[in-house]
Amino acid sequence: MNLRRLIGREILHRKLSFGLAVATIATSVAGLVAVVALLGAHDLRTSKMLTRMNEETSAMEAKFTKEMKAYEDDVRKTMKGLGFNIFIFPEGQELSEVYAEGFASKTMPESYAATLAESNIVTVNHLLPSLTRKLKWPERERTVILIGIRGEVPIAHRDPKKPLIDPVRKGRIVLGHELHRSLDLKEGNATVFMGREFIVDKCHPERGTKDDITVWMHLGECQELLGEEGRINAIKALECNCATIDRLGEIRREIAGILPGTKVIETESKALARAEARNKAKKHSQSSIASKKAEAIKLQADRTQLRFEDKEKYTALLTVVILGAMAWVSFLSFANSRDRQAEIGILRAMGISTGSILGALMGRAFLVGLFGAGLTLLFAFLLSETLKATLHEFDLRSLRGDIPLVLLSVPVLSCAASWLPALQAANRDPATILRNE
Amino acid sequence: MSDFTLRATNVHKTFAGPKGTSVAAVNDMSLEIASGEFVALGGPSGCGKSTILLIAGGLLRPDQGEVEIMGTRPYEIDAARRASIRAKHIGFVFQQFHLVPYLDALDNVLAPTLARALPGAEDKAKALLEKFGLTDRRHHVPSSLSVGEQQRVALARALLLEPQLLLADEPTGNLDPENADSILDHLAGFAKEGGTVLMVTHDKRAAGRASRSIRMEKGSIAESVS
Ligand SMILES: Nc1ncnc2c1ncn2[C@@H]1O[C@H](COP(=O)(O)OP(=O)(O)OP(=O)(O)O)[C@@H](O)[C@H]1O
Numbered sequence: 001m002n003l004r005r006l007i008g009r010e011i012l013h014r015k016l017s018f019g020l021a022v023a024t025i026a027t028s029v030a031g032l033v034a035v036v037a038l039l040g041a042h043d044l045r046t047s048k049m050l051t052r053m054n055e056e057t058s059a060m061e062a063k064f065t066k067e068m069k070a071y072e073d074d075v076r077k078t079m080k081g082l083g084f085n086i087f088i089f090p091e092g093q094e095l096s097e098v099y100a101e102g103f104a105s106k107t108m109p110e111s112y113a114a115t116l117a118e119s120n121i122v123t124v125n126h127l128l129p130s131l132t133r134k135l136k137w138p139e140r141e142r143t144v145i146l147i148g149i150r151g152e153v154p155i156a157h158r159d160p161k162k163p164l165i166d167p168v169r170k171g172r173i174v175l176g177h178e179l180h181r182s183l184d185l186k187e188g189n190a191t192v193f194m195g196r197e198f199i200v201d202k203c204h205p206e207r208g209t210k211d212d213i214t215v216w217m218h219l220g221e222c223q224e225l226l227g228e229e230g231r232i233n234a235i236k237a238l239e240c241n242c243a244t245i246d247r248l249g250e251i252r253r254e255i256a257g258i259l260p261g262t263k264v265i266e267t268e269s270k271a272l273a274r275a276e277a278r279n280k281a282k283k284h285s286q287s288s289i290a291s292k293k294a295e296a297i298k299l300q301a302d303r304t305q306l307r308f309e310d311k312e313k314y315t316a317l318l319t320v321v322i323l324g325a326m327a328w329v330s331f332l333s334f335a336n337s338r339d340r341q342a343e344i345g346i347l348r349a350m351g352i353s354t355g356s357i358l359g360a361l362m363g364r365a366f367l368v369g370l371f372g373a374g375l376t377l378l379f380a381f382l383l384s385e386t387l388k389a390t391l392h393e394f395d396l397r398s399l400r401g402d403i404p405l406v407l408l409s410v411p412v413l414s415c416a417a418s419w420l421p422a423l424q425a426a427n428r429d430p431a432t433i434l435r436n437e
Numbered sequence: 438m439s440d441f442t443l444r445a446t447n448v449h450k451t452f453a454g455p456k457g458t459s460v461a462a463v464n465d466m467s468l469e470i471a472s473g474e475f476v477a478l479g480g481p482s483g484c485g486k487s488t489i490l491l492i493a494g495g496l497l498r499p500d501q502g503e504v505e506i507m508g509t510r511p512y513e514i515d516a517a518r519r520a521s522i523r524a525k526h527i528g529f530v531f532q533q534f535h536l537v538p539y540l541d542a543l544d545n546v547l548a549p550t551l552a553r554a555l556p557g558a559e560d561k562a563k564a565l566l567e568k569f570g571l572t573d574r575r576h577h578v579p580s581s582l583s584v585g586e587q588q589r590v591a592l593a594r595a596l597l598l599e600p601q602l603l604l605a606d607e608p609t610g611n612l613d614p615e616n617a618d619s620i621l622d623h624l625a626g627f628a629k630e631g632g633t634v635l636m637v638t639h640d641k642r643a644a645g646r647a648s649r650s651i652r653m654e655k656g657s658i659a660e661s662v663s
């Protein structure tokens with residue numbers, strides 16, 4: 001005879017009482033497993049949602065990159081077609097003055113155009129040197145803009161044999177609309193400008209700009225009239241062959257290497273408007289991506305908060321369940337000890353120690369915990385496959401590592417719940433028990 | 438070694454009753470029982486028979502007086518050692534048998550080995566069951582045994598660890614005459630082999646089997662007949 005046999009026989013004899021205690025423990029352990037599983041499922045779902053969002057974001061980014069590339073290519077192509085004008089002004093020229101007056105007050109040598117043409121410049125083309133002044137047409141008492149122009153300076157390395165064709169031949173002038181209309185001058189008429197006779201070569205139609213009060217003549221004659229021989233105040237050019245989208249930067253860098261100190265500006269063009277549109281589209285896409293990313297961050301925060309709240313709720317619920325289970329186990333243990341009073345009395349009378357009695361009662365409580373926990377774990381593992389669907393693919397078997405802890409701590413809790421009734425039963429006076437039974 | 442298996446000297450035991458009253462269950466009682474004696478303890482209900490039996494068994498501390506079992510004073514040592522004195526020297530038999538309900542006959546007889554190991558206990562238990570005509574009832578739980586069989590299992594259990602002193606409280610109280618005789622035969626046999634028996638009984642016939650008969654009244658000995 002030993003304690004193990006005694007415990008085993010008692011359990012087999014009082015199956016219902018033992019079964020009830022086991023069921024209580026099993027239920028609360030099931031509650032525990034359920035909470036852990038629900039939280040696990042929550043985590044799985046969160047990570048799935050985040051993965052999906054991140055995938056969406058990456059897809060957006062990829063699409064954006066592709067679209068931008070296509071857009072830039074497109075812009076580059078159209079800009080090439082449209083070209084865009086740049087102006088090179090003399091060193092030290094205040095650009096604010098250029099914007100205010102429409103031309104530069106400072107001058108630079110006409111040879112700059114040749115220097116540029118003979119360099120290996122690739123980003124610009126069609127170099128047009130000019131000299132512009134605002135003055136009074138003395139013979140006619142009129143304020144005009146005088147522009148001296150000459151033919152394009154061919155870029156030496158690009159088209160060396162290109163003939164030099166002057167837009168305005170010597171001895172001729174071209175007049176803006178306002179001038180020829182008010183002065184009643186027609187093509188082929190002769191007129192005197194600053195003491196020199198010119199034949200009107202061309203009368204421009206109305207443009208609604210300064211062109212309407214502009215007089216164009218050959219650069220050389222213009223320089224002579226203004227006493228600025230060999231000087232110009234601007235070189236107009238056309239962009240070409242820029243490799244990047246930042247064309248002006250590229251042009252400025254190249255020109256700065258050839259004509260240090262000169263100022264380069266870009267004048268408005270259709271191409272610029274396109275570039276602007278592209279920038280807007282880019283900004284829009286970027287902000288969509290950013291908001292998608294922010295959405296993902298918010299989702300994560302929301303889910304974390306939700307998990308926290310769930311966990312608190314579950315913990316509270318579980319605490320109640322566990323405390324309830326412990327109270328119930330304690331009560332069952334009390335009932336069991338009371339049923340066994342006579343037996344305990346006679347065993348004590350025989351000289352069996354309080355410790356052994358306590359051992360028998362605690363051994364039983366331990367088994368209650370072990371069976372209860374074991375049963376639930378067994379079911380959890382058997383049903384893990386079936387429960388996966390409801391648990392967002394959370395696999396109960398992933399809790400495998402916690403089995404030893406559960407199989408140890410649950411019986412210990414069961415013993416704790418049974419401790420007081422058992423202690424009381426083991427210490428009851430056998431004389432009292434035997435006399436009353 | 439003392440001449441007496443059990444000696445009680447001027448023992449008093451008073452219980453508190455309701456509303457501040459008190460009951461003097463045992464009142465200045467002295468008793469000596471030598472080995473080989475079979476003593477029957479009689480008297481009216483409530484005269485203190487069970488109380489003195491529990492005191493003699495080391496289960497109930499008297500208010501006054503001395504108790505000596507096999508030369509040891511059980512109330513002068515701690516509870517654990519008192520328990521081991523019980524396991525070593527004393528066997529108990531009760532009117533209600535007090536068998537462990539979920540153990541079969543054999544395991545019930547073996548129950549005292551939880552207190553004290555005994556080499557060859559199982560063979561000894563089987564021999565006792567055979568002696569009491571219970572061999573074929575060995576694996577029956579108490580609820581499927583007759584009362585006579587239950588009391589014989591209880592007696593076998595009391596005898597397993599070969600005690601010197603057997604304390605029996607109304608051992609035949611629930612039995613028919615035939616079963617009662619069987620129990621009394623075994624108690625007499627135990628005394629004959631040198632054991633000491635103190636048996637509480639109402640039954641005149643049972644008392645007649647004893648070597649000495651004591652009658653108690655109001656907590657003390659009124660008459661002793663050898
Ligand atoms: N634990 C107790 N508390 C209070 N009174 C008690 C207690 N135990 C015994 N008594 C009282 O002491 C007296 C003696 O009791 P005891 O059980 O020894 O009598 P008894 O002779 O065995 O009687 P019976 O023949 O009916 O068994 C009784 O009056 C009883 O009520």
Ligand SMILES: [Mg+2]
Pocket residue numbers: 486487488606
């Ligand atoms: Mg009595």
